[in-house]
Amino acid sequence: MSHDHSLSPEVMPQEPEKATLEGKNKFFGLWFFLGGETVLFASFFGTYLALRNSTAGGPTSTDLFGLELVFIMTMLLLTSSLTSVYAMYHMKNNDFKKMQLWLAITAFLGMGFLGCEIYEFAHYIHEFGFTFRSSAFGSAFYTLVGFHGGHVVFGLSWLIALMVRNAKRGLNLYNAPKYYTFSLYWHFIDVVWVFIFTVVYLMGKVG
Amino acid sequence: MKGMGKTKALFLLSFLAIVLAGCGKENLTALVPKGTGAETSMNLILLSTLVMVFVFVVVIVVYVIALVRFRKKKGQENYIPKQVEGNKTLETIWTVIPIILVLILAVPTVAATFELADMSKSGDGVNIEVTGNQYWWHFNYKGEEIQTSQDLYIPTGEKVYLNMISSDVIHSLWIPSISGKMDVNPENVNKMYIEAKEEGVYWGKCAELCGPSHSLMDFKVVAVSPEEFDKWVSDMQDVDPKAQPQDAVAQEGKDLFEEKSCMGCHAIGSSPAAVGPNLTDFGNRSKIAGFLEPNEENLVKWIMDPESIKPGNKMTGNYPAVSEEEAKKISAYLMQLKPSDITPESAGK
């Protein structure tokens, strides 16, 4: 027996992401997962804070960081979080096309962020010879920021897979939770970046 | 039932043996403290044991009574006991009493923790830089131009301050009958003080896994009276590293010591370089390699094949092969390095 969960606007529940047991499970599951991720990043932050002055004679954070680029990256990612909120808004209104459109913008902004990050890393390596192996500070910096970047890559792959897979079939109670959990994950990445911006870049540049 | 008897006898014997062994070997066991740190720890060990034995007895008494009184008896197969939800008074009691017991233990713990961490008077006392190495200890007496390895001489009745760092992996310095342990880290100097109350030779151990020969990284603390300590200091300062041995064999040994590049790592005299153990007072050492009896046989064996004695040591393979005859000569040279009359053997006698 196959279930057709496709929705017409009339039967669309208030919260499509939590309307089925599977959806509810995914919703809670992702929240718990983000709890674990918080500890993961907290550990990376702790390591970074312990090692941020251990430059072993190599470049320091004040030498390296330029706030202009980081500011652009922050804006890109914050905006992408906002656009994913719009997408979820349209999901709740059962407007699949608009949801896909806003998600596409989200993906676009995410890729922009990633491009900037790659440029930033390349810049440090070529201009300053500052690598993963230069000093304990280098290892801690690339690991923390790199793990965040890795999360962005994973998020983008997830998003693109979702959009492609469901492009022709529209929104239903089976895939609504998938979209919704993606957006939660994307917000989390954004929050982590806010901390990176503060702890790594602002504190690194100022004091 | 002969087998039963044997097992019983074995049990009895082993328990007797424990009683006889008592608290372990003197000058090694933490149960017979001979220093300030070990005493402070022992007081807390005794206090906490007392509190805990009290708790244990209470638990066991209730447990046994419950088991005996409330075990299902014949004819009670269908008896259904009263389903009790709980009891506020009882539950409060067994919440409050443990809190009180914990407080009884916590207050002296905090006091002792701060007491043993007090380094404010380190300027007045003897200060020693300790370096932990795989698998030996080096001691550099600050401001005295004295270096020793493996045997740490200290005066009794005063605090001796240790500033400890590791040259490789993490070690932990432990002299059970004098003081509790502290880690010896590669990235920072850890400070502690030790104070021996009686003269004697105390066993020191490494207490943090540091490689294959971790269990053989022993050293000795030689505690002598302050007067003897001063004499030992001046004796050690007077050492002339170029002094020629009187004995001809030892003289040949000295030449071999240079020829076989032993000198590249092992200093004799006050040079602070310490790639390998400093050998200035080797003839007075209480042990060879930290744990072997100091005799020619052991020393020759060590010189010829240290790997068979301390697996993973850094001496193996770093010098040209030495024949038995040569090893005996080197041994003769090293064994006569006795710069002072203050020795482990004289300590406490």
Added chain:
Amino acid sequence: MSIAATQKRGFGAFLWDYLTTVDHKKIAHLYLFGGGFFFLLGGIEALFIRIQLIKPENDFLSAGLYNEMITMHGTTMIFLAAMPLFLGLMNAIMPLQIGARDVAFPFLNSLGFWLFMFGGILLNCSWFLGGAPDAGWTSYAPLSIQSPGHGVDFYTLGLQISGAGTLMGGINFLVTIVTMRAPGMTYMRMPLFTWTTFVTSVLILFAFPALTVGLFLLMFDRMFDSAFFDVALGGNTVIWQHLFWIFGHPEVYILILPAFGLFSDIFSTFSKKRLFGYTAMVFATILIAFLGFMVWAHHMFTVGLGPVANSIFAIATMAIAVPTGIKIFNWLATMWGGSITINSAMLWALGFIPSFTIGGMTGVMLASAVADYQYHDTYFVVAHFHYVIVGGSVFGILAGIHYWYPKMFGRILHEGMGKAAFWIFLIGFNLTFFIQHFLGLMGMPRRYWVFLEDQGLDTGNLISTIGAFLMGVAVIILLINIIYTAVKGEKAPADPWDGRTLEWAIPSPPPFYNFKQTPLTRGLDPLWIEKTEGKGKMTPAEPLGDIHMPDGSILPFIMSLGFFVAGFGFIYQVDHSAWLLAVFAGIGTALICMLIRSLKDYHGYHIKKEDLEREAD
């Protein structure tokens, strides 16, 4: 697929069934089998250690091999034996106790198991490939960085993979308990074992990521020349200790809380009494878990963190004694006034109380920082943690296995052999570890390959070794019991112990859909309430209808295999870059499986109402 699919099949079909299963009860079997296998392995390693220490300056093992033995004994017992065995019991029982038909994520459940299994196998491959890890189960840097060969590489990759599996298990149980409780099963009506499963899962969720990070740093330092623990480049080795113990201390509560839960169920069942102070027990569990995150630095009293940190962590640690004490007394009060049946399951529970009290007592003694300067890294600590992990967790696992064996396998374990194994184990256990408290204080540090002659340590070590062999004998009796039971064991009724909770309301072993109709819970100990006040069986909360079941899948197995291959690739790419191919192939396989899983819709299947009606009640 119809219900009648449980006929006799060939071995191939049997194997395929287990490789693809997403049924929590079968995954429980897998966990028990896998965990049991590693438990035996870890036990053999323990015996090797004790043989080496039977007399002073023994040369049974070489120094290097001895360090490998202690490292693998600790790592295996904690990560690959105790934890998976508990995950097995949780999988088997927790969904039944809340009246659920499965866990929230059956696919993830299977993936979690296979990741654990392949991680464990990867770690143990090191024995045959140049040597096992030898830096201790704590793997302190920089010893673990300097350790030659690939041993420690196997440690990082093996634990990383199996740890990911455990984390999935934790999230899965959390969601299951939040969303899938049967009608009327409120949080404060859940059996204690379900409660401790929940709290344990929270601990897994928040503790394991710290280990993940620590293992990444260690792996990067060893394989990619980063400088986290390289002092020359500004690295700091104490970071590893913090990360390890931020994980490691909650880990010991991960190992003990499930035991607390199942002992609560057992005491209450075999005393025929409601658990005394249920609410206090629940909050004590939560408090222990909370405090468990606040005390990690008591493993680091000798590191040189200073008197302020040492004092704070000492007091926080002592505070854990309070909720633990509450638990012990509530168990005693549960028995008090009851009608106590003593069988092998209850014996393990009864043996637990004095053993664990001793372990808890020495725990408080260790919390006193200055006293710990003497205990730290000696046999006193070894004695302490074996009293809690063996006297608590292992007794718990064995009690749980005896208690739920009928439910899981449909047969009752032989009582005589069960009792014999218990007494021999109890004597052997105390013989092995009690004396070690004194050995430690008499000057024997832990992880000593040899102890010297004439240091007063000979007799104690001999006694300890004799005890270890007695424990070995008890385990062999247990194995014989299991084989005997499989062949000739007594068939179990649905409710062999006059149970109180929902798992005893359905047949032994349960049908694959668990509950034909979801039961209605009317209070704590729902089955007991129906037996004493109702009509003797559970009232259904829904009319008989179709049951939705998830599809089986081979993907979890293939994905885990992919990570296993990638693990080898990571370990050996240091020697030759061609091994990077294995990394890409392995991770690629896993990613493709993931993609298949996301792109394909899995709607599961339904068991028809008519088929269910045909089943006899």
